[in-house]
Amino acid sequence: MCCSYNCIFIQHQVFCGLRAGHGVYESGSLGSYARATVLSTDKGKFMIVVNATITASADTIAALQPAIAAMETASRAEAGCHDYTFSVELNNPDVLRITEKWATMDDLQAHFGMPHMADFQAAMAAHPPQGVEAKFYEVTEVAPPM
Secondary structure, three states, rough: OOOOEEEEEEOOOEEEEEOOOEEEEEEOOOOOOOOOEHHHEEEEEEEEEEEEEEEEEHHHHHHHHHHHHHHHHHHOOOOEEEEEEEEOOOOOOEEEEEEEOOOOHHHEEEOOOOOOHHHHHHHHHOOOEEEEEEEEEEOOOOOOOO
């Protein structure tokens, strides 16, 4: 059963988050990819930032490139999406990272119901990764160090 805090549901997983300023969203294994950090855009207003790590062979990542490109483009056009970027680690081409920034948790939750998410999940099923790691964080944006 879920807690009384903010929660989202992804691929039959429940991610229960903490309220603003209270720490970390943790997830276990995922049938989907997702890891979120909450940042503020204005003092006291928070933004969701999603970071995922997918471990897969360089060949698998290459096979996913058309689906990745489509996912980036479609996601960036969604309401509340401030950024949606995939990248491969320079020192480990078997690690794919995804960074997303969302205005609200509702925007993120709506994202998981989009047709391009289903298309991306189908591509992932056709080219299964070796592993997916996901965590959800809640943080406040701060000024850069001087």
